[in-house]
Amino acid sequence: MKKISIVVPCYNEEESLPLFYDEVNKITEQMKKKCEFEFVFVNDGSKDHTLEELRKLAKKDKRVRYISFSRNFGKEAGMLAGLEHATGDYITTMDADLQDPPALLEEMFDTLEAGEYDCCATKSTNRKGYSFLRKTFTKWFYSIIGKISKIEMVPGARDFRLMTRQMVDAIISMREYNRYSKGLFSFVGFQTKWIDFEIEDRQAGVSKFNFWKLFSYAIEGIVAFSTSPLVFAALVGIIFCIIAFIMIIFIIIKTLVWGDPVGGWPSMVCIMFLVGGIQLFCTGIIGEYLAKTYLETKHRPIYIIKETEKDIRK
Ligand code: UDP
Numbered sequence: 001m002k003k004i005s006i007v008v009p010c011y012n013e014e015e016s017l018p019l020f021y022d023e024v025n026k027i028t029e030q031m032k033k034k035c036e037f038e039f040v041f042v043n044d045g046s047k048d049h050t051l052e053e054l055r056k057l058a059k060k061d062k063r064v065r066y067i068s069f070s071r072n073f074g075k076e077a078g079m080l081a082g083l084e085h086a087t088g089d090y091i092t093t094m095d096a097d098l099q100d101p102p103a104l105l106e107e108m109f110d111t112l113e114a115g116e117y118d119c120c121a122t123k124s125t126n127r128k129g130y131s132f133l134r135k136t137f138t139k140w141f142y143s144i145i146g147k148i149s150k151i152e153m154v155p156g157a158r159d160f161r162l163m164t165r166q167m168v169d170a171i172i173s174m175r176e177y178n179r180y181s182k183g184l185f186s187f188v189g190f191q192t193k194w195i196d197f198e199i200e201d202r203q204a205g206v207s208k209f210n211f212w213k214l215f216s217y218a219i220e221g222i223v224a225f226s227t228s229p230l231v232f233a234a235l236v237g238i239i240f241c242i243i244a245f246i247m248i249i250f251i252i253i254k255t256l257v258w259g260d261p262v263g264g265w266p267s268m269v270c271i272m273f274l275v276g277g278i279q280l281f282c283t284g285i286i287g288e289y290l291a292k293t294y295l296e297t298k299h300r301p302i303y304i305i306k307e308t309e310k311d312i313r314k
């Protein structure tokens, strides 16, 4: 019988976890004739009682495994740890807040079993429960990255997807420190089927992604999957050189024909500010890539484990 591993990164999810477990348990009961299940919860340095909840679940249900980090390493690190520790033939990543409907698992499983696809992914058709600002920026992000990256990013794509062992092995073989999963999923290729669903509000607890966290995550995605901003910096430089060249010729001719009355200091200052600003902006873009390269070269561990279910089952 095939085994499905359910990878769930959790950060301060003490309220959601029991609900999540009960809900998914209904589905595993429903599918028990078809396949086995394994839960791989990743406690991403939660400050509430998430770890206690996980210990309770692991004691009650031997299918439940967990990995607890030494501190908060972020959702991406949590997903990687889960994927690396999952032992199933098919592996799915899900959020703990039930925004990803477990009921879709059966359809996803059947799709992969049919053999044509390596992955069955989900995307939400709406963005219920998210602020106007977040919706607008998300739309901009997808339209920008769609234009500047060769990797296809599907708008509204969730991290909720069921993948074959082969595809997961390809994903975990990429050990980059700055991880942007939506890009990595797409990078590895394989046949993906998309399912649409209407997203619901979080069942309990609060969202862990505020505006700035998402903003820097978006920058991470762009830097990780496109070098176009660097080309943009170079282009701006070239355009300014051309403008400066035309202006020099203009000024030389003007001086030769009409003489040189000194003037235009205010406009000079404005131009200095503009050019200085653009230079700093372009240096910033280069700096962003340099910073990511710097972090990659250190080869720091992406996560550090403090405890797993094996520790309490001894
Ligand atoms: N999460 C995590 N580490 C973090 C932030 C979030 O493991 O540093 C988990 C969180 O517990 C949840 C999932 O990532 O299971 C998605 O987070 P959330 O629902 O808060 O994000 P949103 O739906 O608002 O984008």
Ligand code: MG
Pocket (backbone or CB within 6 Å): 095, 097, 099, 202, 207
């Ligand atoms: Mg959520």
